[in-house]
Amino acid sequence: MKACFGVALRAMAILLLWSSVGISLNLFSANAIPWVYVPPPDLEISGVKIPLIDEKEARKLLDDPSVVFVDTRTAKDYAKSTVKGAQSLPRKEMEERFILIQPLLPEEARLVLFCYGPQCEDAERVAEFLIPMGYRNLVIMSPGFPGWEKAGYPVDSGPDKELGGKQPDPTSATGGDNSGPTSGPSTGSAQSTRGDK
Amino acid sequence: MKYLTFAARLFIGGLFVYASIHKITDPAQFAVSIRNYMILPPEWSHLVALALPWVEIGAGAFLILGIQTKPSALLTTGMLAVFLVAIARAYATGLDIDCGCFSSAAASHGRVDIYHLVRDSLILLVSLFVLLADRGDFCISGLFSLRGRPV
Known part of the structure; x- marks a missing residue:
């Protein structure tokens, strides 16, 4: 003993x-x-709590068929490269684009929204748009696509080819001089999206 | 028998040293694995992710070198028992997580399943065997002990 x-x-x-x-x-x-x-604080938008997760936690959701990644960056940046399997819903074109991709976003799905990083609010604005549409299971990947890419996680290059002509006016996505309201049709650019916090 | 015990000791020691390396090099990722199990309060995950791999590598190295073999075997057995309970709980509750045992959560894609339970159980038995059967043969401490008595 x-x-x-x-x-x-x-x-x-x-x-x-x-x-x-x-x-x-x-x-x-x-x-x-x-x-x-210290766990990241949850966002609360329109009474719906939206957890903020990092890219590592998001990576674990990638293979889950009930999860859809939603890229809220500009269509131009989405076309270059995005999270593997992600759908494009740019903040400045979300109304037109939502009509196109709505069948791919079942209301019961968990949507992982992301944009350019923690300093970017595009994902939050898209969340504000989606909540009244009935989406309740939303998550925001705070580090955004740069964090995802830096971690070496799977990406798609040129993922929107299949949507081809359905893309909104390319001039609105390839930059330009407009800086209208965020919910306005075909406005904004990569720069303005990134910078209009 | 002493050769079998020695082999088992080397196996468990090597396994723990190997398993600790990726956790030491990427503690943040290991902390994610810990949080995924949802056993500890999330706030503790970093502290455990920093301490546990070093206990693993320390106990593993001691087993290989034959330093404090009984206490080290007790530690490895205890850790394996805790891992087994955690994996069993994750499996029972249907958590879709990887075990984080030998590779980081981001690098592995397999969720915990019966394979992990069987594997951990077998390793636990080997570690228990070392704890009970080791008599201090092939120990560095035995070589240098003034009393010539193994630890």
């Missing part, structure tokens, strides 16, 4: 020793993380 207690005591000492090493080395590590995890 005494021997067992001695083994348990030494095991505890080893546990404490190596735990301390790990926690201390974190201070000098290139991959350091805070000692205490």
Whole structure:
């Protein structure tokens, strides 16, 4: 009995020793993380709570058939590259575009919205648009497509070819000088979308 | 028998060292794996992600080198028992998560299933065998002990 207690005591000492090493080395590590995890706050839009997740958590949803990724960046940026399987719903063209992709967005699906990163509000604006349409299961991937791409997760290049002619006026997506209301038809550009916070 | 025990000790030690490496190099990803199990409060996930891999590598290295083998085997057995409970709970509740055992959550795509339960159970048995059967043969501490008595 005494021997067992001695083994348990030494095991505890080893546990404490190596735990301390790990926690201390974190201070000098290139991959350091805070000692205490602080969950990102949930957004609340029109009374609907929208969790904010990072790209790693979003990656776990990619293979889930009940999840649809929705790219709220401009059509031009979507056409270059996007999250694998994502649908395009640009903030500045969402009304026209929504009519085209509505069959691909069942109301019961969980939609993962993303744009250019934590500083970008396009995903929130699209969420505001979708909630009155009956969508309640919305999630926002805060790091956006840059975070996803940087992590090396699966992407589609030129994913909107199949929609071809159904794309809204390309001039509205390839930049330009308009900066109208965000819900207005065919307005905005990559730059204005990114910058009009 | 002592050779079998020695082989089992090397196996468990090597396995723990190997399993700890990806967790040490990417603690943030390991923290995601921990949170996915939804057992601990999320706030603790970073602390556990920082400490646990070092306990794994420490206990594994001690087993390989034959330092404090009994306490180290007790630690590996305890950790495997906790992992087994966590995997069983995730499986029972139908959580669609990867086990995060030997690769990061982002790198692996398989959800926890019966294979992980069987695998962890077998490793647990081997670790338990080391804990109960090891008599301190092939220990560094035995070589250098003034008393010549293995630990």
